Amino acid sequence: MPDLPVVGIASTPDGGGYWLVARDGGVFAFGDARFFGSDSFGGETPESPVVGLAATPDGGGYWLVTTDGGVTSFGDARSYGSLQGTSLAQPVVGMAPTTDGHGYWLVASDGGVFAFGDARFLGSMGGRSLARPVVGMAADPGTGGYWLVAADGGIFSFGAPFLGSAAGTPLSGPITGMEATTNGSGYRLVADDGGVFDFGTATFAGSGA
Numbered sequence: 021m022p023d024l025p026v027v028g029i030a031s032t033p034d035g036g037g038y039w040l041v042a043r044d045g046g047v048f049a050f051g052d053a054r055f056f057g058s059d060s061f062g063g064e065t066p067e068s069p070v071v072g073l074a075a076t077p078d079g080g081g082y083w084l085v086t087t088d089g090g091v092t093s094f095g096d097a098r099s100y101g102s103l104q105g106t107s108l109a110q111p112v113v114g115m116a117p118t119t120d121g122h123g124y125w126l127v128a129s130d131g132g133v134f135a136f137g138d139a140r141f142l143g144s145m146g147g148r149s150l151a152r153p154v155v156g157m158a159a160d161p162g163t164g165g166y167w168l169v170a171a172d173g174g175i176f177s178f179g180a181p182f183l184g185s186a187a188g189t190p191l192s193g194p195i196t197g198m199e200a201t202t203n204g205s206g207y208r209l210v211a212d213d214g215g216v217f218d219f220g221t222a223t224f225a226g227s228g229a
Contacts, residue, residue: 028114028197030075030082041073045084047094052079056095059084072114072156076121087111089126089134100124100137108132109146114197116159116166129153131168131176140164142179150174151187156197162204169198173209173217183207183220191215 028041037051044066045059059070068086075082081095089103089112100123103112110130117124123137131145131154142165145154152171159166165179171194173186186195186209193213200207206220 027070028072030073032075032079033077034079039073039075039082041070041084043069043071045070045092047073047082047084054079054095056081056097058094059092071112074115074117074124076117077119078121083115083117083124085112085115085126087113089128091115091124091126091136097121098137100139102126102136103134110153113154114156116157118159119161119164125157125159125166127154127157127168129155131170133157133166133168133178140179142166144168144178145176152194155195158198158200158207160200160204161202167198167200167207169195169209171195175207175219180204181220185219186217189217 025043026040027043031038032053037053039053040048047058049055068088070084070086072085076097081097083097084092091102093099110128112126113129115124115126118139123139125139126134133144135141154168155171157168160180163180168176173195175185193211195209196212198209201222206222208222209217
């Protein structure tokens with residue numbers, strides 16, 4: 021099991037398994053998820069910690085992303101570029117792949133969005149005043165757009181429909197990430213205490229809160 025905190029999860033296409041990734045780059049496969057490799061530093065925090073994992077649409081590979089915008093590819097995941105070596109105003113906090121897996125977006129905590137491969141840049145919160153930092157993003161498979169989520173549950177939509185947010189809702193713990201439904205008609209937010217918040221057609225199936 022991970023020596024350092026788990027910072028990301030991604031499911032296989034059929035939902036029969038998933039990968040977890042730890043801050044040191046260690047990857048752990050469960051169910052029908054296949055292990056393709058990792059960036060593990062043996063339980064020690066690397067200079068640029070891993071902050072997320074995204075799987076290819078066919079489940080044949082995955083990408084890891086670090087705080088400095090570095091992207092590492094495993095399995096059939098292809099590298100379409102990274103921000104490593106680029107001066108960033110704020111660290112990268114997550115990534116999301118395009119529907120065909122031929123590109124991806126990276127997002128920084130100030131809401132800056134960076135597009136690679138066939139991912140289209142549709143806007144960002146970079147340079148705007150935020151009540152709380154952005155902590156993650158999800159791609160909309162229906163429109164090709166994306167959503168950003170902030171720690172207070174605020175949602176920012178770009179080329180994707182706004183379906184509601186948790187901004188203004190009393191939270192016992194900050195929001196740490198989000199995921200979209202397979203058709204893009206809904207999304208879920210998750211808080212650090214395991215609380216889950218559903219919007220659109222996303223159905224509530226329980227939480228860890």
